[in-house]
Amino acid sequence: MYKRTIDNYWSFKTADTKEFTHCYHAYPAMMIPQVARTLIERFSPKGGCYFLFDPYMGSGTSLVEASLKGINSIGTDINPLARMISQAKTTHFDIAEIEKCISEIQLFPFFFSEEKVTSTDFSRISNYSFWYSEPILLKLSYISQTIDSFDNSVQLFFKIALSEVVREVSFTRNGEFKRFRMAEDKIKQFSPDVFGLFESKVYRNLEGLKHYNRANGNATAKICDFNTVYDIPNDLLPDESIDMIVTSPPYGDSHTTVAYGQFSRWANEWFDFPNAKNLDNLLMGGKKKAIQQFETESIKEELQAIENTDLTRYSEVVSFLNDYSDSIHNIAPKIRKGGVVCFVVGNRTVKGIQIPLDYFTAETFEKLGFQHIKTIVREIPNKRMPSKNSPTNVTGAKASTMSNEYIVILSRM
Ligand SMILES: C[S@@+](CC[C@H](N)C(=O)[O-])C[C@H]1O[C@@H](n2cnc3c(N)ncnc32)[C@H](O)[C@@H]1O
Known part of the structure; x- marks a missing residue:
């Protein structure tokens, strides 16, 4: 469907992932700096990369890497801890x-x-x-x-x-x-x-x-708190202003996949940040909407199979994909013609059925005028995330959910 290329180069098994300010603070499902770095080096669009956007910035890995290359950047995350970490990591303190x-x-x-x-x-x-x-x-x-x-x-x-x-x-x-x-x-x-x-x-x-x-100190990194599912403010990001996106979105809602809100609650409460207690409900897929609001051919069969097996799990998956699809619809117009998007995604398994989020990502962008360049499959040796979950209600039954991630690269036509 969307061709995948396995490339061991991208596993960066022995790389130092804590160089520069990347050492500052742990965060769930962090991107490996070398992935962001190599994407910028190898896939920057024709005409150059001067402005990079990360719509799910987390701890700001992409922004730090952009800034090390002298590229201005903007990132957003609705988790206040993520913003605090990103702000700190991109600041040249005295x-x-x-x-x-x-x-x-x-x-x-x-x-x-x-x-x-x-x-x-x-x-x-x-x-x-x-x-x-x-x-x-x-x-x-x-x-x-x-x-x-x-x-x-x-x-x-x-x-x-x-x-x-x-x-x-x-x-x-x-x-x-x-x-x-x-x-x-x-x-x-x-x-x-x-x-x-x-x-x-x-x-x-x-x-x-x-x-x-x-290292290079002239680039600016702007840290924002807008929710890409709803709106991307035009004054901050005018249409066609972005050269490149390098990001890793969540791969499901926080309740059943990575618990960003729970991990962050210690700091969010200590610093009295807003929404500390209910953050997981605000993140993508946090609110249940059982009705599918997007069209898809690429993951149709998987969704059908999950719906036939378990309606609750189906509604979890669909709630996330509704938000994810809305978010991509808001992001797409912000990229300039010829601009490049790199989405590093995980394909989770629900009820024994793997959901190819890489296909869905490519399909959604293609419908919005993008062209699929390539999907790179990389092993995730360092990422602290559940690689097994309970796929059924059978106690102790585990299925491998993720050991690879998929780097989906597209360019705007
Ligand atoms: C996989 S993490 C990003 C990790 C990041 N690349 C890093 O290296 O730390 C995904 C992020 O998406 C954020 N997120 C979830 N829903 C969001 C939304 N609607 N708008 C913006 N960010 C969101 C989460 O808070 C989380 O920080």
Whole structure:
């Protein structure tokens, strides 16, 4: 249908994925920087790439890579944590100012006492005593108040380090995106070094920043919060203004695939960002609409088969695809003639049936005046995402859902 090319080059098995500011903060289903980098290098449109767009920016991998190549970019995400990470990763903070602040951080273990904590109101964090011990909350609050006393221009750099700590020192089970509390016996032994952890992240990120600041520094990256499913504001992105899209969209709703909202809730609540609690409902496919609102030949049989087997799963899949299709309809006019879109997608399996989202993506763009250039199949060695799920209600039955991703490349005619 839309020819796939398997190319092992794109697996980047031994690549350092944490270069530059890519080391700052974990995020679910991050794109490998080398994928974004190589797409820009090999598939930039004729006439050049001066303005790049990522409509589902996540932690801003594409924007960082664009900026390293001196390309201006714009990205959007409705998850506030994603925007905070992307903003931090694309900012050229002043190293000297940061080093001044670090000398204060080094003194935390000596100067800290609980009486010095000015804010002890944690009511913005739901069920906070279930997720944190009180001494830990007080230390986190002390870090926050110290960051607030730093020069405005560098506060974000430190907040991004704190944002990771906030999650790691909670009672959530490590290594999972979803919010599961540790077992009681683990909690009893759990005494993380809050200040040490924070300091080590600051140092790690500082190395990344130094590397980033030495590279090309003139490009701008604009971080936005519009929802591409509904509208793309014309004043921010006029029609035909974009040379290239490099993005990785979700591959299903957050409830049954990657739990962006749950993963982000620690930071979103700590920083009192909006929609922290109901984010997963706002992301693509978050609201159930059982009626299919798009036309498709490319995945018709798969959808039919799922509908015949399980109406609930069918409505989950269709709700996501309705939003995804609307989003592509809003994105398409923003690309200039000859411009290139690169969508890195995953093909999930529902009820044992794999949904070729790469075909659907290519088909939807083609109907909007794009031409399919190629689809590259790559292995995903590093991505932390469920590779198995329960395809049936049979306990313990697992089916492989994804071990490849598909890079769909099209150009606007
Ligand atoms: C696969 S992740 C992107 C990861 C990113 N490429 C990176 O390297 O971190 C998909 C992103 O889509 C975002 N998203 C979901 N629905 C969205 C919508 N309607 N508008 C904008 N972003 C959305 C999620 O919040 C998530 O951050």
